[in-house]
Amino acid sequence: MGRGGGGAPPGPAGPLGPRNHLMIARADLRCTSCGRGLTAPGAAAFLCPSCGLETIGRDARCRDQSVPYKCKNCGFVGP
Numbered sequence: 001m002g003r004g005g006g007g008a009p010p011g012p013a014g015p016l017g018p019r020n021h022l023m024i025a026r027a028d029l030r031c032t033s034c035g036r037g038l039t040a041p042g043a044a045a046f047l048c049p050s051c052g053l054e055t056i057g058r059d060a061r062c063r064d065q066s067v068p069y070k071c072k073n074c075g076f077v078g079p
């Protein structure tokens with residue numbers, strides 16, 4: 001336990017519109033490409049651009065290296 005992780009501001013003034021874009025990294029999500037936990041800064045998770053049902057996790061390393069990912073739900077592969 002203790003303090004850790006990125007210091008993401010809560011943002012009292014919520015943005016207008018659907019929040020289906022990049023989400024803040026969550027500890028219970030893992031990088032779809034390499035399986036590492038999305039706890040490091042720069043990690044992101046988003047819904048599959050193809051089916052929109054599966055959450056795709058991307059850690060900073062795989063994002064930087066453009067490692068391909070594959071949707072577990074529909075099999076979509078993309079950068």
Ligand SMILES: [Zn+2]
Pocket residue numbers: 031032033034035036058059061062063
């Ligand atoms: Zn990764």
Ligand SMILES: [Zn+2]
Pocket residue numbers: 048049050051052053054071072073074075076
């Ligand atoms: Zn998909």
